Amino acid sequence: MPAVPGRPPAHRPADATLRGRLPDFPWDRLEPYKATAAAHPDGIVDLSVGTPVDPVPEEVQKALVAAADSPGYPTVWGTPELRDAITGWCGRRLGARGLTHHNVLPIVGSKELVAWLPTQLGLGPGDVVAYPRLAYPTYEVGARLAGAGHVTYEDPLDLDPTHLRLLWLNSPSNPTGRVLSKDTLARVVAWAREHGVLLASDECYLELGWEADPASVLHPDVCGGSYEGVVAVHSLSKRSNLAGYRAAFLAGDAAVLGDLLQIRKHGGMMTSAPTQAAVVAALGDDVHVHAQRERYAARRAALRGALLRHGFRIEHSEASLYLWATRDESCWDTVAHLASLGILVAPGDFYGEAGERFVRVAMTATDERVAAAVARLG
Ligand SMILES: Cc1ncc(COP(=O)(O)O)c(C=O)c1O
DSSP states (O other): OOOOTTSOOSSOOGGGSTGGGSOOOGGGGGHHHHHHHHTSTTOOEEOSSOOOOSOOOHHHHHHHHHTOOOOSOOOSSOOHHHHHHHHHHIIIIIOOOSOOGGGEEEESSHHHHHHHHHHHTTOOTTOEEEEESSOOTHHHHHHHHHTOEEEEESSGGGSOOSSEEEEEEESSOTTTOOOOOHHHHHHHHHHHHHTTOEEEEEOTTTTOBSSSOOOOTTSHHHHTTOOTTEEEEEESTTTSSOTTTOOEEEEEOHHHHHHHHHHHHHTTOOOOHHHHHHHHHHHTOOHHHHHHHHHHHHHHHHHHHHHHHTTOEEESOSBSSEEEEEOSSOHHHHHHHHHHTTEEOEEGGGGOGGGTTOEEEEOOSOHHHHHHHHHHHO
């Protein structure tokens, strides 16, 4: 293509493009270990990613199918039934009081929101986004896509609030399974409000507490009954095995959600009508959540016991779908050791330098594969 004087070429150097702002995709580094594990005569046990493997609840599938004839465009804000289902669930399950439809917003799975929230809030150079020292990598991606700065924290109250615009909490945590107490959450809410920082609380593992009962920032003991400056992020992916549907929502500050609704309308970021109908069914039913919890509890007990007997130490892991485990060696040595047994796990340094001596072991494998892992760990 001939260069137009004064205009940059279409293919600029990578560091000047949106793509150039992003880190390398770390999962590619796991490929050789995946090949080793896959060579096991009884096949790989893949505990590296947290993707659900159990069936979508039947009543949710039926709701999706019943809404299959949906020729018109859905709305970004969702059907009134969907908004009712979200406010109802937040009241029943999170203890949130007085939420109206203006306090909720459906999203297309929570990953897209995490990745694009800083951009949709209008953040950019000079602004800072903060997230935990050990964290789901997409918080950093979101800051980078917006061209904003990013900083990690051990204790959010130690952060410099000067340029801080968005503070992520993630309790229960991916990757550590750590749960923050109501007191801690309340202190962070108060600090964020004092400094005019938006608090986004990623609560996608809230239904998966084992040795802790995770609380939402929307609980009155935490937010004082006001949603000012606070937004909770919830997902149906883990709770209802709906990762394939792309179903999640926000709940909290009506002013923030009103702005996001307008922006997301312009961007066409709506969930499909059949998915909206499926979410109504999923949020109205706790029975399947209980059954899914039982499955994970059994897998967790089996894997935990086997890892401990094999010489691992396990830290935190009181909730979520992961065991945060170490043999007090480099995470890559642990990954290699487990791969030689046909078991694939995620190295802790995918989630921050502080994880370099840990691995993350997901409970999202079938009972048969979990039993195989337990047998191999001896
Ligand atoms: C902490 C955290 N937030 C968000 C997500 C994204 O979930 P989804 O896009 O399926 O809602 C994940 C997925 O693993 C996660 O671990």
